[in-house]
Amino acid sequence: MSFIAKPKVAHPSLPRNALGLTRRDYEGGMSTLCAGCGHDSVTAAIVEAIWEMSIRPEQLVKLSGIGCSSKTTAYFDSGGHGFNSVHGRMPSIATGAISANRDLHYVGVSGDGDTLSIGFGQFAHAIRRNLNMLYIIENNGVYGLTKGQFSASADIGTKAKRGEENRQPPVDPVLTALTLGGSFIARSFSGDKEQLVPLIMAGLRHRGFALIDVLSPCVTFNDHQGSTKSYSFIRENYDAVVHADFIAPAQEITASYAAGEAMSVAMHDGSRILLRKLDPSYDPTDRTRAYAYLRSRLAQGEYVTGLIHIDESSPDFHEVSGSSTTPMNQLPYARLSPGSEGLKKILNRYR
Amino acid sequence: MPHPQDSQNRINDFVVKLANVNGTGSASANTLVMKSIFRMGIPVIGKNYFPSNIQGLPTWYEIRVTREGHAARSSRVDLMVAMNAETYAKDVKDVSAGGYLIFDSTWPRPMLLKRDDITILGAPLARMCNETFQGVRSRILLKNIMYAGLLGALLDIDLQIMRTLLGESYANKKALLDSNIQALEIGYNYAKEHFTCPLPLRLEPMDKTSNHILIDGNTAAGLGCLYAGATVGAWYPITPSTSIMDTFKSFCQKWRVDAQTGENDFVIVQCEDELAAIGAVIGASWNGARAFTPTSGPGISLMNEFIGLAYYAEIPAVIMDVQRVGPSTGMPTRTQQCDLMLAAYASHGDTRHVLLFPSNPEECFYLSVQAFDLAERLQTPVFLMSDLDIGMNDWMCTNLAWDDEYQPDRGKVLSKEQIEKLDKFYRFFDHDGDAIPYRTLPGVHPKGAYFTRGSGHNQYGGYTEDATEYQIVVDRLKRKFDTAKTLVPEAVLTGDGTHATGIISLGSCDGAIQEALTLLERQGIQLDYLRVRAFPFGEDVEAFLAAHSLVFVVEQNRDAQFKSLLTLETRVEKEKLSSILYYSGLPMASDVVVDGILAELGRRQHPSVGGKRPSPVIKLQPSFT
Ligand SMILES: Cc1ncc(C[n+]2csc(CCOP(=O)(O)OP(=O)(O)O)c2C)c(N)n1
Ligand code: SF4
Numbered sequence: 001m002s003f004i005a006k007p008k009v010a011h012p013s014l015p016r017n018a019l020g021l022t023r024r025d026y027e028g029g030m031s032t033l034c035a036g037c038g039h040d041s042v043t044a045a046i047v048e049a050i051w052e053m054s055i056r057p058e059q060l061v062k063l064s065g066i067g068c069s070s071k072t073t074a075y076f077d078s079g080g081h082g083f084n085s086v087h088g089r090m091p092s093i094a095t096g097a098i099s100a101n102r103d104l105h106y107v108g109v110s111g112d113g114d115t116l117s118i119g120f121g122q123f124a125h126a127i128r129r130n131l132n133m134l135y136i137i138e139n140n141g142v143y144g145l146t147k148g149q150f151s152a153s154a155d156i157g158t159k160a161k162r163g164e165e166n167r168q169p170p171v172d173p174v175l176t177a178l179t180l181g182g183s184f185i186a187r188s189f190s191g192d193k194e195q196l197v198p199l200i201m202a203g204l205r206h207r208g209f210a211l212i213d214v215l216s217p218c219v220t221f222n223d224h225q226g227s228t229k230s231y232s233f234i235r236e237n238y239d240a241v242v243h244a245d246f247i248a249p250a251q252e253i254t255a256s257y258a259a260g261e262a263m264s265v266a267m268h269d270g271s272r273i274l275l276r277k278l279d280p281s282y283d284p285t286d287r288t289r290a291y292a293y294l295r296s297r298l299a300q301g302e303y304v305t306g307l308i309h310i311d312e313s314s315p316d317f318h319e320v321s322g323s324s325t326t327p328m329n330q331l332p333y334a335r336l337s338p339g340s341e342g343l344k345k346i347l348n349r350y351r
Numbered sequence: 352m353p354h355p356q357d358s359q360n361r362i363n364d365f366v367v368k369l370a371n372v373n374g375t376g377s378a379s380a381n382t383l384v385m386k387s388i389f390r391m392g393i394p395v396i397g398k399n400y401f402p403s404n405i406q407g408l409p410t411w412y413e414i415r416v417t418r419e420g421h422a423a424r425s426s427r428v429d430l431m432v433a434m435n436a437e438t439y440a441k442d443v444k445d446v447s448a449g450g451y452l453i454f455d456s457t458w459p460r461p462m463l464l465k466r467d468d469i470t471i472l473g474a475p476l477a478r479m480c481n482e483t484f485q486g487v488r489s490r491i492l493l494k495n496i497m498y499a500g501l502l503g504a505l506l507d508i509d510l511q512i513m514r515t516l517l518g519e520s521y522a523n524k525k526a527l528l529d530s531n532i533q534a535l536e537i538g539y540n541y542a543k544e545h546f547t548c549p550l551p552l553r554l555e556p557m558d559k560t561s562n563h564i565l566i567d568g569n570t571a572a573g574l575g576c577l578y579a580g581a582t583v584g585a586w587y588p589i590t591p592s593t594s595i596m597d598t599f600k601s602f603c604q605k606w607r608v609d610a611q612t613g614e615n616d617f618v619i620v621q622c623e624d625e626l627a628a629i630g631a632v633i634g635a636s637w638n639g640a641r642a643f644t645p646t647s648g649p650g651i652s653l654m655n656e657f658i659g660l661a662y663y664a665e666i667p668a669v670i671m672d673v674q675r676v677g678p679s680t681g682m683p684t685r686t687q688q689c690d691l692m693l694a695a696y697a698s699h700g701d702t703r704h705v706l707l708f709p710s711n712p713e714e715c716f717y718l719s720v721q722a723f724d725l726a727e728r729l730q731t732p733v734f735l736m737s738d739l740d741i742g743m744n745d746w747m748c749t750n751l752a753w754d755d756e757y758q759p760d761r762g763k764v765l766s767k768e769q770i771e772k773l774d775k776f777y778r779f780f781d782h783d784g785d786a787i788p789y790r791t792l793p794g795v796h797p798k799g800a801y802f803t804r805g806s807g808h809n810q811y812g813g814y815t816e817d818a819t820e821y822q823i824v825v826d827r828l829k830r831k832f833d834t835a836k837t838l839v840p841e842a843v844l845t846g847d848g849t850h851a852t853g854i855i856s857l858g859s860c861d862g863a864i865q866e867a868l869t870l871l872e873r874q875g876i877q878l879d880y881l882r883v884r885a886f887p888f889g890e891d892v893e894a895f896l897a898a899h900s901l902v903f904v905v906e907q908n909r910d911a912q913f914k915s916l917l918t919l920e921t922r923v924e925k926e927k928l929s930s931i932l933y934y935s936g937l938p939m940a941s942d943v944v945v946d947g948i949l950a951e952l953g954r955r956q957h958p959s960v961g962g963k964r965p966s967p968v969i970k971l972q973p974s975f976t
Binding site (some may be wrong): 056057058059061063073074078079080081082083084085086089091092093094095096097098099100101103104121122124125129318321322323324325328329331333335336337338339340342343346347350351 | 386389390563564565566570574577578580582583585602606607609612613614615616617618619620622623624626627628629630631632633634635636637638639640642656657660750751752753754755757758759791792793794795796797799800801802803804805806814
């Protein structure tokens with residue numbers, strides 16, 4: 001994972017968040033991805049979201065696997081710890097990290113290759129465990145880092161840069177997550193910052209596994225005619241079902257969701273997502289209908305974007321585990337060991 | 352019937368083998384017999400031979416009563432309790448000359464009469480059970496307790512102890528307790544009425560177990576994890592390691608649940624596979640919790656990529672490998688020491704890992720605690736290399752003790768205050784000359800933030816593809832392995848170290864070797880014995896190898912993996928090493944060692960037989976020629 005250190009000089013007039021930090025404080029190393037790569041726009045959206053949310057830089061943990069997309073964790077929040085793990089296996093690193101300390105924010109960034117091929121099993125189980133993390137797939141339909149092979153999300157009929165046609169049906173991470181009981185499922189497009197930023201903010205606030213599948217074109221290997229994950233194709237076949245706005249707990253919200261086709265989803269910590277519905281029939285809390293709607297649109301070659309499903313009621317990993325509210329890594333040893341007297345009692349069973 | 356001396360008058364020194372059918376609940380009867388003997392103050396060990404199946408196939412449980420307190424299996428069988436019709440023929444054959452066989456005479460077994468050098472005793476167990484108890488299941492279960500009663504009378508087990516033990520097992524289940532006691536007494540009385548009790552092989556109370564426990568290695572390792580302060584356990588079930596997590600969990604449920612809130616001071620993740628299990632351990636350790644995963648060979652195979660990451664990114668991880676027979680799925684319920692090479696160099700690239708070799712459950716306890724300390728001190732994966740024999744069999748061990756002064760060694764983790772004072776934090780810099788860098792934990796301080804990666808990095812933590820920068824880091828990792836040599840547990844020497852010939856070994860071979868040493872000494876052959884407890888090998892191992900002109904390397908695998916490690920990682924001349932290999936899958940008995948040593952010494956005494964090698968300087972007593 002390569003990056004070039006970015007000089008940190010903030011202009012005095014730059015806006016500051018509640019912590020007094022500017023956007024520059026949430027940046028990372030200089031990207032070494034191809035100019036125009038969709039992944040860099042996602043990075044920018046993440047920076048915007050975490051700045052706006054006033055997350056302490058060191059309280060954010062950035063996890064990834066391997067791939068161009070997985071490199072992006074190095075390009076934001078240099079004050080947070082990053083972990084570039086092995087190909088496809090970031091979810092298990094996240095499982096352990098979240099087990100050890102439930103008090104931090106966890107952002108996983110992965111690719112469609114990383115998640116839907118080699119990492120499909122771990123991805124599924126992270127959803128199933130409802131790990132409290134934001135999981136972003138930067139989905140470009142190809143393996144970028146290994147130079148343009150089809151990934152498992154490539155659509156039938158997609159043409160590779162060299163002309164080869166994909167004949168296998170794609171794995172859709174959103175449909176997968178819906179089937180597996182995912183509690184926050186969204187899709188967006190790297191070129192739509194307006195939609196992506198509130199989704200990231202809501203995903204970070206969601207207690208449980210928040211998936212955002214971001215269509216993020218690879219300008220080098222998958223942005224040509226015949227590719228269904230190119231900028232032009234996505235722009236043309238883009239169907240936002242809801243327009244999402246994120247509202248932090250302290251903000252005034254009264255007037256903003258009174259309008260007819262708006263819906264306000266309360267999150268566990270008091271924050272809200274305000275959804276202005278573009279498709280009046282769409283209800284993101286209804287999993288079955290969301291699934292049917294998505295499938296029908298996909299059949300017409302359309303990508304449904306926005307907050308596709310949310311369920312704030314399902315318990316997250318720590319709630320299911322019944323683990324202590326004090327993070328595991330902060331439990332004092334004295335509380336963990338039964339001591340010599342305890343040992344004597346334990347051993348009586350073995351005589 | 353002729354009774355050769357062999358199995359006669361063996362007071363507190365014989366083997367009872369119980370042949371059963373898997374899934375018939377014989378385990379509690381067998382444990383009852385063994386624990387009763389233990390409570391009479393007589394040393395015992397128990398070995399379980401079970402198939403990789405749940406129901407129906409043959410199992411054997413072997414109780415060795417060993418006055419002298421040996422820890423290994425004995426290859427003799429003095430008394431066979433043949434409860435499995437399908438294995439009668441084999442079971443009859445396995446009894447040592449002069450020994451005894453007990454069978455269920457409800458059904459006539461004419462073929463049992465084929466041996467006239469053993470005594471065959473029949474008791475109508477099934478019939479008596481059917482006459483007394485209702486229900487198919489309880490009849491099967493109580494038949495086992497009935498043979499425990501028979502053994503009670505035949506061997507002179509204190510009946511009161513047996514009753515007490517049953518009372519402890521069924522403390523809150525009066526009906527069950529009553530029927531168990533009844534079955535026990537029916538068996539006991541039948542033997543008293545129909546046989547001359549006790550047999551010439553019998554028990555006499557001793558006082559050699561008061562300071563001891565009967566425990567298996569997996570339970571002890573699970574207990575070690577509890578005492579080490581492990582808070583995260585991640586695993587994927589695999590025989591024979593599964594019970595480590597089972598016991599850890601039950602200890603946690605007893606000791607780590609807040610009485611007021613009901614909250615758990617532990618997280619156990621049953622993962623989707625071993626790849627995820629080791630990933631979770633690495634993630635949790637990276638984030639500052641003590642985390643571990645129990646597994647066996649196939650699991651280690653899957654974990655390789657991640658193990659390399661933990662090595663290179665310098666993240667602690669505790670991996671408990673309860674070895675079973677390989678290669679591939681091998682024999683899941685048989686024992687071996689066949690993962691040594693796999694673990695020592697796990698993963699691609701130049702990697703080397705710290706391994707600890709417990710020789711019994713007692714060491715499983717202490718060394719598992721030490722595994723966490725070493726993993727955090729060295730910031731690297733540490734393997735506890737147990738095996739099925741240690742992990743799943745019942746061993747008599749000295750009482751475990753705990754020092755309340757113990758504080759976990761969390762290694763070089765910088766606190767918020769320490770980071771605050773730093774000008775800049777460099778993750779992989781060797782500040783102290785011991786090749787161990789400092790680490791910081793997420794969430795503590797923005798200045799401590801760094802990027803963890805398995806790709807090339809320099810000593811400051813930055814990505815690099817520069818040759819020199821890369822080499823600085825990997826050369827330090829090699830020096831860190833040298834530091835590990837000074838931190839791992841020392842080898843244990845038996846003997847005064849002055850003999851010309853030595854034995855070097857590890858892990859569960861210990862019991863057989865210790866017993867072999869006494870047997871050889873009776874023949875006038877004295878050797879020194881070094882039991883290695885860790886890899887990397889320390890200077891004590893080098894010194895032992897240098898001081899002996901012939902060294903037997905005893906281990907349980909086909910390809911002499913331990914010997915390979917010794918030749919690769921020490922300065923020893925290969926010619927000095929002579930392998931004694933045992934890899935049947937059964938726990939090793941002392942005759943393997945005795946026979947192996949005698950054969951080799953014989954060859955070396957007679958060059959015409961053994962080739963042209965010069966005979967080593969060994970002081971042999973005249974009795975050995
Ligand atoms: C075990 C393993 N196999 C193969 C690779 C090679 N590899 C690196 S990145 C990658 C694909 C990445 O694709 P994707 O996740 O879609 O990310 P993108 O580069 O397209 O953003 C592959 C196959 C690897 N690093 N590890
Ligand atoms: S190869 Fe594609 S995915 Fe990788 S950086 Fe370039 S544009 Fe982005």
